[in-house]
Amino acid sequence: MERKESVAVVGAGSWGTAFAAMLSGRHGTVTLWAHETEVCADLRDRRENRAFLPGIVLPEGVRPTNDLAEAVSGKTVVVFAVPSQYLRVVAARTTAHLSPEACLVSLAKGMENGTRKRMTEVLSEASPEHAPRVAALSGPTFAREVAEGMPTGATVAARDLSVARRLQRALSGSRFRLYADDDVTGVEIGGALKNVMAIAAGMADGLGFGHNARALLISRGLAEISRLGVRLGAQPQTFAGLAGMGDLVLTCTGDLSRNRTVGTRVGRGERIGDVLSGMTMVAEGVRTAVSAVELSRRTGVPMPISEQVHGILHEGKDVREAVSELFSRTLKREKE
The missing domain is CATH 1.10.1040.10 (N-(1-d-carboxylethyl)-l-norvaline Dehydrogenase; domain 2)
Structure with missing residues (x-):
């Protein structure tokens, strides 16, 4: 029997919004944390992210919130769609509210300046107990096309291939095809x-x-x-x-x-x-x-x-x- 996953997306930029919208079709409900109060209000009241993804109607299954604890508590998969320079701070704020068995996934395509750390390294340092279940998702993915349901493919990688395969099943959509890998x-x-x-x-x-x-x-x-x-x-x-x-x-x-x-x-x-x-x-x-x-x-x-x-x-x-x-x-x- 396939594992029942619950998903939160941390970060309501264009990619985070699009990813949450895509995943809601698979999971029914996806929480989406927005740092900016006005963005959260826009998502909740107008069902649109006019600041980062204008013109896309947010499915009812996406639940916006400005409360980080509310967004991630109890979730088995937490996806970080946060720019690289902010990831460490946001991840540190998130750690105390994570479920012990949660998988953490980075969507950010960047490196931490100064340390030259990759994003999975930053997540692992922020939450060492989750390090065995940290993954990166990357590939040719324009946010608008994902939100519009256009066919898209990407790779999800974790050191433990079984974790990557778990996330492959959890984060694939009807027109979003994921491939599993262990080359993080x-x-x-x-x-x-x-x-x-x-x-x-x-x-x-x-x-x-x-x-x-x-x-x-x-x-x-x-x-x-x-x-x-x-x-x-x-x-x-x-x-x-x-x-x-x-x-x-x-x-x-x-x-x-x-x-x-x-x-x-x-x-x-x-x-x-x-x-x-x-x-x-x-x-x-x-x-x-x-x-x-x-x-x-x-x-x-x-x-x-x-x-x-x-x-x-x-x-x-x-x-x-x-x-x-x-x-x-x-x-x-x-x-x-």
């Missing part, structure tokens, strides 16, 4: 670093460089991500899957990509501070570029695209100068 490192590295590459692809688009340049960035970006991931202990084949190539292609080409949009605007000459100040939602790749460069230098894995994106976003480097530097690098074999 690969799934998270792919999900985080593709955002940096999406900014680079957007910059190329903003400069008017065409499809050849975008294909070049995707291919060489995947090489960077794979090299670093394998050095950190990931399985190489993970990067050919949904959390690797699949997510990278979507984020580098899709018009709904926040990170690509940031890159496009910077490529057209806007200052990064001006771009970010006008955005409601978080573009994780801006912060992740810092962690990517730190990991590159710590491990000795060359990541030239990430280095240039970091230079443009955080050191004021000119975009065209960065392109010239990339093309003037010493020629080498493709597999190097």
Whole structure:
């Protein structure tokens, strides 16, 4: 007999709202915690998240709340849809209210600046007793398309494959297909670093460089991500899957990509501070570029695209100068 799961989603941004809406079709009732009081009121009274996912009617099975304890108490699966820089604080507040047997799942595609920790590492540190049941869910998933019921696939990974399979059953939907894996490192590295590459692809688009340049960035970006991931202990084949190539292609080409949009605007000459100040939602790749460069230098894995994106976003480097530097690098074999 299949286990009866109860689910809470912590974080009512676009992805958290969309995920809760999708899951309500499977579980009937899903609690959704919103940090912002006005967002919670909007979700409850208008059944719409006008701040982060306008135009999507929230199913009746989604129960919004501004009370974190109320959201997660008694739930067997708690899904964190919180930007990477806030996850540790929110997870620490959540710990005391978690059921002992709960599985914790991260949807965030980023890394913690300063510590360079992956999101499952942050969750495990915040709640050590739940560490054996911590997982990451990642893949090519635009929130709006998930909320609209469009066919979507992703990967859920946990160190214990039986945990991943449990979550695979609990978090799949009628048009949301999950694959189980045990390569947590690969799934998270792919999900985080593709955002940096999406900014680079957007910059190329903003400069008017065409499809050849975008294909070049995707291919060489995947090489960077794979090299670093394998050095950190990931399985190489993970990067050919949904959390690797699949997510990278979507984020580098899709018009709904926040990170690509940031890159496009910077490529057209806007200052990064001006771009970010006008955005409601978080573009994780801006912060992740810092962690990517730190990991590159710590491990000795060359990541030239990430280095240039970091230079443009955080050191004021000119975009065209960065392109010239990339093309003037010493020629080498493709597999190097």
